[in-house]
Amino acid sequence: MTELVDATRTTGAAPAGARVSLEGLVRTYGTTRALDGFSLAIEPGEFVALLGPSGCGKTTALRVLAGFERLDSGRVTVDGRDVSKISAQHRDMGMVFQSYSLFPNMNALNNVAFGLRMRRQHATQRRQKAGELLELVGLSDQASKYPHQMSGGQQQRIALARALAIEPRVLLLDEPLSALDAKVRAELRDQIRQLQQRLAITTVFVTHDQEEALSMADRVCVMSAGRAEQTATPAALYSRPTTSFVAEFVGVSSRVPVEPVDGSVVLFGERCRIRASDTGLPNGPLDALLRPEDVAITLDETAKPFVTHKSFLGATTRVIAQVDGVAVRVDVRSDVAADIELGARVRVSVVSRDVLVAERSVTNPVSPQ
Amino acid sequence: MAPFSIYSFLGLGVPIIAVIYYAFQSEQGKPTLSNIALVTHGSYLLGFENSIVLALITSIVPGILGLILAYAIATSRSATLKRLVATASGVLANFGGINLTFMFIATLGSTGILTAWLSAIHLNPWNFGFNLYSFYGVALVYLYFQVPLMVLVITPALGGLRPSWREAAENMGASSWGYWRYVGVPVLMPSVLGGMLLLFGSGFAAYATAETLTAGTVTLAPIQIGSLLAGNQLAGQENVGYAVGLGMFVVLAVTMILYGLVRRRASKWLR
Amino acid sequence: MASLIPDIVEDALVAVPEVPGRRRRPRLRLWRAVVLFLAGAYFLIPIYAGLRFSFENDAGHLSLYAVKAIPSEPGFSAAFWLSMRLAVVTLALTLVLMVPTSVYVHLKLPRLRRLLDFVTILPIVIPPIVLILGVLRAAPLWLRASPYLLSLVYVILSMPFVYRSLDAGLSAIDLKTLVEASRSLGGNWLNTLWRVVVPNLRSALLSATVLTLALVLGEFTMASLDLWTTLPVWIYQFQQVDAHVSTAVSMVSLIGTWLLITLIVSLDRSQSRRTRRRTNNS
Secondary structure, three states: OHHHHHHHHHHOOOOOOOOEEEEEEEEEEOOEEEEEEEEEEEOOOOEEEEEOOOOOOHHHHHHHHHOOOOOOEEEEEEOOEEOOOOOHHHOOEEEEOOOOOOOOOOOHHHHHHHHHHHOOOOHHHHHHHHHHHHHHOOOHHHOOOOHHHOOHHHHHHHHHHHHHHOOOOEEEEEOOOOOOOHHHHHHHHHHHHHHHHHHOOEEEEEEOOHHHHHHHOOEEEEEEOOEEEEEEOHHHHHHOOOOHHHHHHOOOOEEEEEEEEOOEEEEOOEEEEEOOOOOOOOOOOEEEEEOHHHEEEEEOOOOOOEEEEEEEOOOEEEEEEEEOOEEEEEEEEHHHHOOOOOOOEEEEEEOOOEEEEEEOOOOOOOOOO | OHHHHHHHHHHHHHHHHHHHHHHOEOOOOOEOOHHHHHHOOHHHHHHHHHHHHHHHHHHHHHHHHHHHHHHHHHOOOOHHHHHHHHHHHHHHHOOOOHHHHHHHHHHHOOOOHHHHHHHHOOOOHHHHOOOOOOHHHHHHHHHHHHHHHHHHHHHHHHHOOOHHHHHHHHHOOOOHHHHHHHHHHHHHHHHHHHHHHHHHHHHHHOOHHHHHHHOOOOOOHHHHHHHHHOOOOOOOOOOHHHHHHHHHHHHHHHHHHHHHHHHHHHOHHHO | OOOHHHHHHHHHHHHOOOOOOOOHHHHHHHHHHHHHHHHHHHHHHHHHHHHHHHOEOOOOOEOOHHHHHHHHOOOHHHHHHHHHHHHHHHHHHHHHHHHHHHHHHHHHOHHHHHHHHHHHHHHHHOOHHHHHHHHHHHOOHHHHOOOHHHHHHHHHHHHHHHHHHHHHHHHHOOHHHHHHHHHHOOOOHHHHHHHHHHHHOHHHHHHHHHHHHHHHHHOOHHHHHOOOOOHHHHHHHHOOOOHHHHHHHHHHHHHHHHHHHHHHHHHHHHHHHHHHHHHHHO
16 A cells, blocks of 8 residues: 555656646537537646536546547647547556446456556566555455445445556546445545545546535536636635636525626625626626525515525525515524524625626526525 | 146146157167167267257357347447347347248259359359258358347347446556457357357257258258158167157257356356 | 437447547448448348249249249148138137236246246257157147147247246336236226236237247248148148249248238337327326
8 A cells, every 4th residue: 555655656756646738629529519629737636526517528528538539629638748649548547437347257356457467567466456456445355256246335446446556647537426325425535535635646537516526626627518617626616606607506506686887786785896707797787696605684574575485404594585586595594594484574685795797697586496 | 827837847848758758668668778779879879960060060150150240230320220130130030941941042052043143253152062952051041040049149248348348448558459358258258158059059959941951861860850750760760769859858958067067167257 | 427428428439349549440330341241141132032033933034923823822721721720829828828827927926937937948948849759749649630739839839939028028017016006996807917917018918929920830840740731831842843932932921920020010119109108298
């Protein structure tokens, strides 16, 4: 185990992982643009999550990086070297697939040792190395089991060990947790993150689950329609989304129509600054995008807004208030929320005088969320 | 359940018992081993040998051809092609006997169409020692139902080869050869062996096609049974047919045991 | 992964498990084309040859005489109707025997499924020629005198196919719930079987029917050894008289069987489409 860490340390320069750069990737299937000028730079040893809805191109991006998909245009470099023309076989990237892709005809040990066998390592050497990796993922006792004798979580850990065995320059994870049940998923999430940090290996992780992305990654790249919407740390992504897509995809947002008044907007009767956005201020009517914790409510018999829904979330309760026909989601401490009845009149105010705006969207249904 | 049990006992159990029983009975109704002694020598032994060789040829060759064909179909993009081949295989695999015989006589008989086409370019197969009404002619005709049978059996197994296995192998530095050597072939092996066993049984037992094609002139165990049953037997050898039948059981049983042993080795990962 | 793109990716992968790369694809296509061409030639030329021979006279000219002569040839109609009767009797016996048995085992004796699997695979393992050998020896004289002995044996021969398709059909529906629902609503066993189980097994029953009919109409080994002139036996015998007519009958019966199969399958398909549409609308 320690030997593995040392080995990775000695192969590279100071940081063990490779620097990866995806530049202007374009990939089309027929008329569908799976990747439409996607760019992303990944630092050595960094853990980057590609997050987005199905069909946003995240899996295609990962498969391009692995060498399974060819590019229509664009460039992939690893440590400054263009690898676009190198086949998957020679890219030295370890991949973990969504469906457990363990070879069914080999036991756990031989699965892990497969990459080493392909690299013509000596049998005793590769057995030893595979044994160490099984220990690393905590499955030494399963070495002689065949895949169908193991649980999904165990299989995925073996798959992780197998990908790490070749000491890859980049670790690629394609929704590795989505086929597992909730408890196993949480355990494996922590294990992957710890291993990644210990080995300091550059890692790209594809997921549609924002909780997974935000809790595991150093940086998250939110994708939509084959492009990167925003790439930032989880905290920045949540608190300072630069596009309306990100604001609505990550976390929960309410859209509230606002009127622009020379560079600022009026929201619930208060004047708020417009937060700077990459895309600049849109023309035409605007919506403010509000997190539930950006808004506060207080009981007020004289106010017009009233409470339409309440759902208990534990420490907080999510309250939906209707303000001029628009649903606004608000998180309230549960003990406070206990006093707020359905239909109660409330006064709604903003906590932060600094809001994100977007072009007005037509629909804004009043629904519990 | 009771009617089914009775029916299958009468229709399946009793005839099998009858064959085994009469194989050890003389014409006078006394227990004897002379029938057995007779069929393990001379022309009857030759019949078994030929049948086994024919079954081996018509399981290995169509097994490989069927595998290649099924792979070509399974890796094609055309859904229409896949559906067409699936339907055609279902029909052709149950094909045999008289219809097949006539089609091949019309194709490769001495005045057949393909014979005529080949003669036109001076490649008349009959001039090169080919004879449709011979052992190898029978083998060639058997391909017509054996290949589709293999396609039917092996296609689900090919569908079970996950693309991600191949990608995982490539990802870890395996060439196409490395993938097939260590993953593809071992994973397919149990199904391929199972398919070939089925072909062996089908080739070993086939009677109608060989009988109608050669008018009973090739020496094969099923043909000999047919001939004995039709009354072509010497006095005092009326029960020899049962001994040949018993011999066919034995051959099939041995084949299945061998298959079981090989399969256990090839598929220890399945259990 | 239910989105469009991964599906396309998946398709592309299933289609070409080679490393995606421009150089490799054409070679792969060529290889596939060669295989498909050879297979096509091997399987289609004999069919063409058979048809061609059916529409020729002795002089080798195109002619319809063989096809026209079929109905009036001596013995043809007797053989044809014998085969038809055997087919109907076999089919009726098979369904009456196998449907209740499979349903009962699925419902009440699931542990016996393995045994049933084994028994119904035997007719594939046992050579038909050996089976008829034993049957002719063991059957009582009055039965051997009747052509319907063949039907009784054909039921055994069709068991592997029929049981397998019924088993697949039964595994695909929630039989237990269906039956319990029907029983709790006051249906008796026969009613339940006929009105609830059978309609839900329509596809399985159809494919069992098709397989049984194809088997009976093409069976030569047992019929010829039991000395009954069924259609295939007649075709073989008549070859001595006029090979063109024999081939013509053989090709017509072949095409007839195919048409029958296609008809039944397409009926089933349109029926199930209609059912699906109705369910969607409601």
